[in-house]
Amino acid sequence: MKRPTINDVARAAGVSRGAVSYALNGRPGVSEATRRRILSAAEALGFHADSAARALAGAPSRTVGLSLYRPASTLGVEPFFMELISGLEAELSLRSYALLLHMVADRGQEAAVYRRWSRERAVDGVLVCDLLEEDPRLPLLRELGLPTVVVGPPPVGGAVAGVWSDDAVSLREAVEYLAALGHRRIGHVAGIPGLAHTRVRTDAFAALARRLGLEVASCAYTDYTGPAGARATRELLDVADRPTALLYDNDIMAVAGLAAAQELGLSVPGDLSVVAWDDSPVCRIVHPALTALTRDIPAYGRQAARLLLAAVDGRPAADVAAEVAHLTPRASTAAPADGRP
Amino acid sequence: MKRPTINDVARAAGVSRGAVSYALNGRPGVSEATRRRILSAAEALGFHADSAARALAGAPSRTVGLSLYRPASTLGVEPFFMELISGLEAELSLRSYALLLHMVADRGQEAAVYRRWSRERAVDGVLVCDLLEEDPRLPLLRELGLPTVVVGPPPVGGAVAGVWSDDAVSLREAVEYLAALGHRRIGHVAGIPGLAHTRVRTDAFAALARRLGLEVASCAYTDYTGPAGARATRELLDVADRPTALLYDNDIMAVAGLAAAQELGLSVPGDLSVVAWDDSPVCRIVHPALTALTRDIPAYGRQAARLLLAAVDGRPAADVAAEVAHLTPRASTAAPADGRP
DNA sequence: CTGAAAGCGCTTACAG
DNA sequence: CTGAAAGCGCTTACAG
Known part of the structure; x- marks a missing residue:
């Protein structure tokens, strides 16, 4: 047998x-x-x-790698990655590709993982998430010759392709919606500074605030955790001309911010409107339900997988524009109470 | 070069x-x-x-497989798996083992994945989650000769080892705590029927309710999603002698149940106490913060990985008792308002 | 304790 | 369009 x-x-x-x-x-x-x-x-x-024999004879390993840097504090905080992985899997399975997952506790380990994957020919290509501005992983992967696809805004040089949902468009949709409600003082609880997509969002916010002539357009950085979101909320609200609306870079911070605002005696949306970036079941569960920027994350993963497989096959891999997150208005946003235009 | x-x-x-x-x-x-x-x-x-050459010459692949069945509706709903995976990774990395992850949309695909992994010698062993009572995966894996470890209560036969956090103990801690507060009518919003650990919990609840002589000990099954949790909440509360406390089998349902109860005009914890199984940032963020059964899930993953590597090495793999989830009381539980003993 | 040899199961030029 | 042969980089009995 x-x-x-x-x-x-x-x-x-x-x-x-x-x-x-x-x-x-x-x-x-x-x-x-x-x-x-x-x-x-x-x-x-x-x-x-036999996959080993195939690989040894020079055929591709039919495996792609995803190395994720997750500090302990943000572990399991965001549903984003499980949904992304499910999308990746759906597409990879169609082509009989497997997904090798590696979670590292610090960024230095990622380089070691890529080197090992390359040396052992364990993977045919790599997906890179949470791109930093000037990310050191990209030159390394290039040197190793590992086909690479960025999940998120691709670097300006164009040296490597990315699947990118245009966050600037989504940000404008959310902020223009708030402005249309009458908000003139808006705060942005941003994610981790130094991440490429954080930069895209904060830049878009600054530019739009200028164009709209907002009175206040403040910004606070976080590490995406609930406590950081609450802290940023208190910080942004603890000023004379406090914002009447806050946009949060993830769902967990929006929920934490909602609670923090209520603790400060502010009613939502009466005194403060709240918008969450990336919708999730939690946004629909809390009271008031959160207005959110919604997108199909598994679909995003499927596109990333397709792009990587194209790169692995040596086909030209051009940046792919994924579906833009769109606003789903719910009960957490309303016209500001002070009624100023 | x-x-x-x-x-x-x-x-x-x-x-x-x-x-x-x-x-x-x-x-x-x-x-x-x-x-x-x-x-x-x-x-x-x-x-x-070179991993391919090593594998071809008969050496182990130094890879273990985790196949996860996730229906689209519960995708990314629970932080449990990301935390589990992070713990698995931490331990596997120490031994230079990789984790091959596969997410399937229906249970039939899992068998195909195991067969392929075995045929291609892609993995040295397999972790099995969400065990069903009479789970068909176990005989298959046995037939394929793939070393296997169950994450969750191991099957009674003892044919395969498991890492198991004794949910019966945790359930008793939670329910006895509620009983000590004076609750005599308690409901259990359980997970998916047919899962082994759901069975452990519902059995423990029934036995304890008898022992404590509870007036009401009702139970509703769900699929772990927020909407299902809200529905179960309304169902359990829509009776003459409604429960004064509800225990939810995950955090997302507890949050949804909290909102559903508030919509019904019940105050928490005044009219209804709420307990969540498996703590998460969400439990701390909502108002009132949720009393929860807390455990170290990454540690659970590390133990599972160690057990599987032992099995892969041919060392006898005995069931491992992981840390039991313990109660973290917060603001969502209090004595029942009706004051009955 | 060491070395030479066979073999794992494929893929891919290369000659027919 | 097909077949025989070399070779991928290891591991592991086996004989010294």
């Missing part, structure tokens, strides 16, 4: 091993009739090529 | 390839002095054995 090998298939189909390999890999070198005979023999035997 | 192979190391150390292999894998067959010389030569060259 041993696993069938390529020899068994060759014998069953009455051809050489080479022919079987060509047929199975969809390469030229066998006639259509022979190919069909070989495929059905393989099917009948339940043959699947 | 090619990667160094075992030949390069052998040449540098002045020994045969076989000696290098023995030295690197910590097997007998080389003297201590030679071993050291070989190791430093390998270190100097930056040599890491």
